[in-house]
Amino acid sequence: MDINAIWVPQALESIGVILGTVHALGLPPLESLAPEVAGMPITEYDRDPEALRRAVETWRGAARHFEVAFTTAEIRSHVNARLDSLPVNERRYWETVLHESRAFWEPIRFAALSLDSVGRPIPVANTDPATRLFLEDLTSDVLRGASTTDRVLKEIDVFARPYPVGLFVDRVGPLVANDAYATPAVWRMFRDDLYHSPRVVWGREVNLFVLGLTNQIGAAQDANGAPRDPSLASYVRSLKEILTQTVDAVEASGLKHNELWSYRIEGGRLVPLRYATSTDIQLWNVTDLTVQFALAGVK
Known part of the structure; x- marks a missing residue:
């Protein structure tokens, strides 16, 4: 968004x-x-x-102007169209991921990347909401009755849902964008701008997302690591599962300290790789220390 x-x-x-x-x-x-x-x-x-x-x-x-939602049938239609536009080896790889993950099975909602010239959302899933997860205490909103655990989990579902339905790629991490729900014109724009495309993970966005998850988990638990309210038990469990999934994928890439990283598909396998113009060390890299500290405190 x-x-x-x-x-x-x-x-x-x-x-x-x-x-x-x-x-x-x-x-x-x-x-x-x-x-x-x-x-x-x-x-x-x-x-x-x-x-x-x-x-x-x-x-x-x-934020409400950016909200989009798709039924399972709509997901299947959009994703299949996007896969049909890919080279054969990539299409086959992602079809296998979809078959094994069952990512089609649930509706999806997310905040679109932008609005068009008449104010309609351009339905590109993206990692911008990680900033909100980091800045806002969404869990406290739940505890005081201003929100629900279901609402929070739906906001971050797109980060955990396997690509090409959501943003998550095993052994890589959450992609910065997913254009499967957009038009072919948008696909072409991303093809010409790989830096912001579904071909990359941004380290900064990963750190924001991980810190946001640890913040929400911390707000939901007491000093002993127990849920502040019994009704939060499944919520905390879901947050921890998404956190573990994300951290494990990023660690497996071997590239988490880079500005951004990408992947290629060869021989039926996905191979993480350094983005050609990525900078190894930038000022924001020091946030890795904060991430390590936050992860160490998760109970």
């Missing part, structure tokens, strides 16, 4: 915290502290906190 639908409400809420702190400290009005912001939206938010609240709610509602 458009990452702004995740980042902007978070940023607006942060502005509210900052403005509240300025007031609590008894500092002068914002325009006195920083005259250059006069006339900007932040000054309105400073004078009218209700306007800021409305802005947050508006942006939080933006």
